[in-house]
Amino acid sequence: MSLNSDYAKPEEYGLADLLCCAAAREVQDNEVVFVGTGLPMVAILLAQRTHAPNLKLIFEAGTLDGRPAEIPTSVGDARCEAGSSLASGQYDAFSVAQRGYVDLGYLGGAEVDEYGNVNTTCIGDYLNPELRLTGSGGNPDINSFAQRTVFIMLHEKRRFVENVSYITSPGWRLKNWPTGEWVHRREMYGASFRGGPSAVISTLGVFRFAEDTGRMYLDTYHPGTTVEQILEQCQFKLDVSRVSGETAPPTREELHLIHDVLDPEEIFIPKGKKG
Amino acid sequence: MKNKKITIQEAAELVRDGSRLTFAGFTIWRKPFAVAYELIRQQRRNLHLIEVGGGSISDCLIGAGCVSVYESCWVGHELYGKYGANLSRKVKNREILMEDYSHGEMMFRFAAAAAGVPFAVSQSSLGTDIHNPEYDMLGRAGLRDGVKNPRSKYQFMDDPFYNGGKYVLLPAAKADVAVLSVQQVGEEGTVRIEGQCYCDPTVARAADITIAIAEEIVPESYLRQDSHVNTIPSFEVDYIVECPWNAHPSGMFGRYDVDGDFLRNFFQQTRSQEGFDAFAREWIYGLDHDSYLDKLGVTRLQRLRANTVLKYSTSRGKGK
Numbered sequence: 001m002s003l004n005s006d007y008a009k010p011e012e013y014g015l016a017d018l019l020c021c022a023a024a025r026e027v028q029d030n031e032v033v034f035v036g037t038g039l040p041m042v043a044i045l046l047a048q049r050t051h052a053p054n055l056k057l058i059f060e061a062g063t064l065d066g067r068p069a070e071i072p073t074s075v076g077d078a079r080c081e082a083g084s085s086l087a088s089g090q091y092d093a094f095s096v097a098q099r100g101y102v103d104l105g106y107l108g109g110a111e112v113d114e115y116g117n118v119n120t121t122c123i124g125d126y127l128n129p130e131l132r133l134t135g136s137g138g139n140p141d142i143n144s145f146a147q148r149t150v151f152i153m154l155h156e157k158r159r160f161v162e163n164v165s166y167i168t169s170p171g172w173r174l175k176n177w178p179t180g181e182w183v184h185r186r187e188m189y190g191a192s193f194r195g196g197p198s199a200v201i202s203t204l205g206v207f208r209f210a211e212d213t214g215r216m217y218l219d220t221y222h223p224g225t226t227v228e229q230i231l232e233q234c235q236f237k238l239d240v241s242r243v244s245g246e247t248a249p250p251t252r253e254e255l256h257l258i259h260d261v262l263d264p265e266e267i268f269i270p271k272g273k274k275g
Numbered sequence: 276m277k278n279k280k281i282t283i284q285e286a287a288e289l290v291r292d293g294s295r296l297t298f299a300g301f302t303i304w305r306k307p308f309a310v311a312y313e314l315i316r317q318q319r320r321n322l323h324l325i326e327v328g329g330g331s332i333s334d335c336l337i338g339a340g341c342v343s344v345y346e347s348c349w350v351g352h353e354l355y356g357k358y359g360a361n362l363s364r365k366v367k368n369r370e371i372l373m374e375d376y377s378h379g380e381m382m383f384r385f386a387a388a389a390a391g392v393p394f395a396v397s398q399s400s401l402g403t404d405i406h407n408p409e410y411d412m413l414g415r416a417g418l419r420d421g422v423k424n425p426r427s428k429y430q431f432m433d434d435p436f437y438n439g440g441k442y443v444l445l446p447a448a449k450a451d452v453a454v455l456s457v458q459q460v461g462e463e464g465t466v467r468i469e470g471q472c473y474c475d476p477t478v479a480r481a482a483d484i485t486i487a488i489a490e491e492i493v494p495e496s497y498l499r500q501d502s503h504v505n506t507i508p509s510f511e512v513d514y515i516v517e518c519p520w521n522a523h524p525s526g527m528f529g530r531y532d533v534d535g536d537f538l539r540n541f542f543q544q545t546r547s548q549e550g551f552d553a554f555a556r557e558w559i560y561g562l563d564h565d566s567y568l569d570k571l572g573v574t575r576l577q578r579l580r581a582n583t584v585l586k587y588s589t590s591r592g593k594g595k
Binding site: 037038059060061062063070073074075076077078079080081082087088089090091094097098117121122126127129130131132133134135136137138139140141144145166167168169170174175176177178180183185188189190191192267 | 300301302304327328347348349350351354357358359362363366367373376377379380382383386397398399400401404405406407408409410431434437438439440441470472473474476526528529532533535581586587
């Protein structure tokens with residue numbers, strides 16, 4: 001970032017602010033971005049008002065190239081349509097993705113494995129679940145078709161696992177059904193292979209995936225956490241050989257935009273340290 | 276001209292025990308709750324609810340025990356509840372059969388049905404457990420008759436034309452009845468939706484019987500003056516109902532916002548069956564739509580009402 005001198009001090013921001021800014025920095029100007037409900041909405045509107053004013057925003061419910069004036073509470077919200085190029089429906093949103101227009105998607109998940117496979121369907125055996133979650137929604141669709149996807153997740157040891165209970169959303173190593181043998185994502189998606197999970201932004205750090213193997217590695221650790229702490233919170237053997245340093249904190253300008261302009265009602269991002 | 280106008284009660288009666296039912300709308304937006312509540316009052320049973328995407332309305336029908344098969348991709352309450360607690364409970368207790376597809380897949384399945392073809396083709400979700408043959412729940416239950424339920428959950432094939440690799444074939448989604456919640460419908464059935472149309476036009480075309488629940492019935496001639504802004508042609512809609520606030524507690528573009536407090540309470544209260552039953556006694560049984568609105572009260576509804584220029588309420592907010 002160019003505003004280094006403007007970085008906020010640790011006591012001036014919360015964890016949600018840090019995640020929001022880290023997420024915003026994943027997008028480049030002019031990209032087409034597919035955004036789900038929650039913190040990513042604030043992140044993308046933040047990017048739209050800072051370094052990526054020409055990004056094209058797609059909401060799953062059917063808004064194409066939206067410029068909402070107020071933060072929507074979900075992608076079906078009436079606030080999504082404001083300033084958009086086209087208000088349509090899911091058929092258009094998913095066709096646009098499958099056609100290959102989408103550069104970046106923001107998603108969430110309950111569990112993730114070393115290859116970026118994500119579970120949002122159930123905890124425990126699918127046929128006898130401890131807890132049924134929401135289900136897939138558009139998570140696998142966006143993740144199948146976007147060039148890059150960024151996952152924003154709560155970091156707990158039970159969530160960073162060797163094998164997810166159920167692969168809802170496709171990572172870099174996948175099962176080739178109907179037989180189910182493991183294959184690299186490139187093999188699975190053939191001519192339409194465009195990329196895959198590019199980052200996981202957790203509550204402890206930012207993780208990326210090796211270009212060849214698709215294995216996850218730690219890129220940056222958040223201020224106040226350590227590499228050792230993060231290793232302790234992963235069930236798989238995390239690659240920490242490529243750590244580039246600490247996650248950049250929010251700038252004061254970003255904090256102003258988040259709290260005074262984008263989410264003053266604290267719908268997604270609480271103010272101050274409580275985030 | 277056939278008179279298409281019926282009541283909410285009559286709309287619910289068109290859905291029979293065992294019907295394959297679908298709702299248009301999106302998660303907590305334009306979901307025809309007035310009909311769902313009436314289905315619960317009429318104690319409809321063994322529904323096969325098949326939706327592009329679910330939401331609070333699905334979880335409500337499921338909590339009431341109306342649904343024996345749920346085929347879709349997602350149930351939750353967005354910001355107001357992190358998952359569908361009624362679906363979750365009934366899946367765990369094996370009181371419902373859940374068939375999972377992805378959202379894109381469900382949309383493409385309805386688009387195939389709307390186009391009158393037997394399947395859609397896609398590359399979505401390849402390599403995920405959504406395609407795991409062990410998780411074909413209708414198949415495991417012996418319900419794949421090749422009539423309404425497709426003979427298989429998926430088929431795979433290689434692109435026969437452009438060498439594009441592996442594709443998944445998705446069976447068209449068959450629905451007996453579709454219920455839509457919309458802003459305006461004309462006497463002949465022409466629908467005008469404002470804002471995002473979600474999956475409504477596709478679902479309306481795909482289902483055998485399509486019912487449009489509208490905030491208002493307007494002169495057909497008015498809609499036909501500007502047909503380029505209409506959404507669904509007259510003949511695809513079999514029945515129409517005029518029912519203001521029919522989507523509450525979900526929202527409707529240009530008319531009213533989501534009632535977040537109501538949904539938050541629904542999620543918290545209905546995590547147990549006893550809690551759901553208490554909710555139903557308070558808000559569903561013994562009421563009709565008018566007395567439901569009376570119980571909500573004018574002040575609450577006024578707060579949800581959309582600003583006519585902005586198209587959304589200016590007084591929404593977390594915890595208000």
